[in-house]
Amino acid sequence: MSLPAPTYRGKVRDVYDLGDKLLLVSSDRLSAFDVVFGDTIPDKGKILNRISAYWFSLFTDIPNHFITADADKFPGPYRGAFAERAVLVRKTQRIDFECVVRGALMGSGYKEYMATQTLAGVQLPPGLQKGALLPEPAFTPAIKNDTGHDENISFAEMQKRLPQYADALRISSLSLFARAFAALKEQGIYLLDTKFEFGILNGELTLIDEIFTPDSSRFVAIDAYEAAFRAGHEIPTMDKQIIRDYVEKIGWDKTPPAPKLPADIIQKTVEQYKKMEQLICKITPLLTKERGGEGGVR
Numbered sequence: 001m002s003l004p005a006p007t008y009r010g011k012v013r014d015v016y017d018l019g020d021k022l023l024l025v026s027s028d029r030l031s032a033f034d035v036v037f038g039d040t041i042p043d044k045g046k047i048l049n050r051i052s053a054y055w056f057s058l059f060t061d062i063p064n065h066f067i068t069a070d071a072d073k074f075p076g077p078y079r080g081a082f083a084e085r086a087v088l089v090r091k092t093q094r095i096d097f098e099c100v101v102r103g104a105l106m107g108s109g110y111k112e113y114m115a116t117q118t119l120a121g122v123q124l125p126p127g128l129q130k131g132a133l134l135p136e137p138a139f140t141p142a143i144k145n146d147t148g149h150d151e152n153i154s155f156a157e158m159q160k161r162l163p164q165y166a167d168a169l170r171i172s173s174l175s176l177f178a179r180a181f182a183a184l185k186e187q188g189i190y191l192l193d194t195k196f197e198f199g200i201l202n203g204e205l206t207l208i209d210e211i212f213t214p215d216s217s218r219f220v221a222i223d224a225y226e227a228a229f230r231a232g233h234e235i236p237t238m239d240k241q242i243i244r245d246y247v248e249k250i251g252w253d254k255t256p257p258a259p260k261l262p263a264d265i266i267q268k269t270v271e272q273y274k275k276m277e278q279l280i281c282k283i284t285p286l287l288t289k290e291r292g293g294e295g296g297v298r
């Protein structure tokens with residue numbers, strides 16, 4: 001029996017709305033600079049799905065949307081479908097803010113710093129270099145914007161727009177970041193920044209979407225970070241940075257259509273995603289315990 005079309009096609013994932021649940025199916029589609037490419041990255045969807053499911057299994061103390069990634073437990077016609085690419089989750093009323101945490105000055109955070117010496121409106125010390133680790137991780141929310149790029153805002157602005165939940169979102173996001181940061185550091189990896197989404201389910205804040213994947217986070221090997229930072233080079237993050245570098249090099253203007261990618265660029269990207277999966281899956285459930293002052297989201 002053929003399956004119905006997805007209810008919603010995101011840039012990377014197909015979403016099947018099953019009433020009170022969702023099936024999130026990770027494709028091999030690639031998006032960079034908010035443009036979906038014609039080329040796909042083989043097995044990327046499976047890798048992302050496994051990484052995110054693994055993290056959810058570590059953070060069992062936080063209300064989250066995860067039900068199962070075991071396709072044999074999917075309901076009705078979906079049973080056994082999308083092997084390893086899909087996750088069954090509880091549908092929530094999504095909060096239309098991205099909860100970004102930055103441990104380093106990269107991307108749009110660095111752009112803001114260059115313009116105003118602030119990050120999410122908060123003053124930072126002068127003279128910080130691109131990629132510099134921040135004195136402490138910063139919560140830098142953004143408004144989710146269906147029509148294009150998300151809009152970075154200050155935390156004060158988030159408090160104004162979302163008075164009921166802003167403080168709790170900030171505390172949860174910073175705590176999740178600290179716990180993952182500590183665990184990844186033990187694997188020789190810096191978590192430079194990441195993005196969470198939350199929803200409301202039965203009146204309770206619930207962690208949704210994907211967590212700590214190379215699509216939602218910047219990771220870098222600590223030794224590679226140190227060497228690049230010292231030399232003033234781009235930080236070699238372990239994700240689709242290879243693709244970002246390639247399209248910048250050939251001078252693509254970042255408007256559709258995206259350029260075709262050479263086979264070796266695709267292959268190197270697959271290798272990065274695989275390496276990240278291997279490293280993350282070495283992390284053990286010690287994450288669920290209090291870790292000094294950093295643990296405990298609630």
Ligand SMILES: Nc1ncnc2c1ncn2[C@@H]1O[C@H](COP(=O)(O)OP(=O)(O)OP(=O)(O)O)[C@@H](O)[C@H]1O
Nearest residue numbers: 010011012013015065089090091092094199208209
């Ligand atoms: N438990 C959940 N309840 C409600 N919505 C969810 C849940 N988990 C994920 N989502 C939403 O499902 C969609 C997943 O698709 P995908 O991430 O590929 O979209 P996208 O192109 O990145 O667009 P978006 O900017 O909306 O994230 C996202 O819109 C995400 O917010």
Ligand SMILES: [Mg+2]
Nearest residue numbers: 010011012209
């Ligand atoms: Mg998304």
